[in-house]
Amino acid sequence: MSDSLPLTFLEAHPQQPTGRTPLVILHGLFGSARNWQMFVKRFGQRQDAYGLDLRNHGGSPWNDRMDYPAMAGDLGRFLDDRGLDRAVVLGHSMGGKAAMTLALTAPERVERLIVVDIAPVSYTHTHLPYVKAMKAADLTGRSRRSQVDEQLRDAVPDPNLRxxxxxxxxxEDGGLRWRINLDALEAGMDNLIGFPDLGSARYDGPALFIGGAKSDYVTPEYEGDIRRRFPAAEIRMVADAGHWLHAEKPEAFTSLVEAVL
Known part of the structure; x- marks a missing residue:
């Protein structure tokens, strides 16, 4: 893993050691560990918990390579750097695909897998319009996010997404800068909406797939793909929730996760 990157992270720990396997949480595209801080703290009351910034996101290093095998390599390095043989790995969206890739390529490092609203498939949608809109935004002389919000309005009409x-x-230095590597995300978008060709690899350990009932990322048509790669998978849906189900229904999401932790 000589080309792996050292990832920045948040962490939380129980007041007393519990002997439980640590939990690693991976955010989705355009996100960061900060989006999961509440869950790091909550799950960190029962076991060591870490929220990672994936490459080209948050405070982690930038790199031209943006694909799931590279991200899985970064996760392996994180475990090595922390002296961890294995972890429970929870990932949302892009982070879920990174978690699945680690489980399929290094199953001995993953005690249990939790995947949030994503499947091991290639999707047809793309997030390139968002990347292009962010790259096109004029940050010159801007010091407040509200000044950039207006520039994204046409390409990203949803105010919550903006x-x-x-x-x-x-x-930075009195001005604004993007802390995500937009060039790498643009160049790697096909990799991100796809899923790597891992041959016949499968993960036989316990796996929980949590989907939003109002989302189109985990649908019945993908159940075969999930069970082919993860034969022990349990699939649970959160009612009245979309792709960001952990933010929309945090208690329902937390209950499902804690039930398997």
Whole structure:
């Protein structure tokens, strides 16, 4: 893993050691560990919990390569750097595909897999319009996110989604800059909406797939793909929730996760 990257992370730990396997949480595209801070703290009351910034996101290093085998390599390095033989790995969306790739390529590192609203398939949608809109935004002389919000309005009409994307703006030297590597995300978009060809690889350990009932990321048509790769998978749906089900229905989501932890 000589080309793996050292990832930045948040962490939380129980007041007393519990002997439970640590939990690693992976965010989705355009996200960061900060989006999962509440869950890191909550799950960290029962076992060591880490929220990672994946490559080209948050505070983690930038790199031209943006695909799931590379992200799985970064996760392996994180475990090695922390002296962890294995972990329970929870990933949402892009983070879920990174978690699945680690489980399929290094199953001995994953004690239990929890995948949130994503399947091991290639999707037809793309997030390139969002990347292009962010790249096109003029940050010159801007010091507030609200000044950029207006520039994204046509390409990203959903105000909640715009607010989520704008979380990636940070102040530097009195101005604004994107803290995600938009060039790498643009070049790697086909990899991100796809899923790597891993031959006949499968993960026989316990796996929980949690989908949003109002989302189209985990649908009955993908159940065969899930069970082919993860034969022990349990699939649960959260009612009245979409792709960001953990934010929309946090208690229902937390209950499902804690039941398997």
């Amino acid at each position: 607010a989520f994307l704008l979380q990636n703006l940070e102040v």
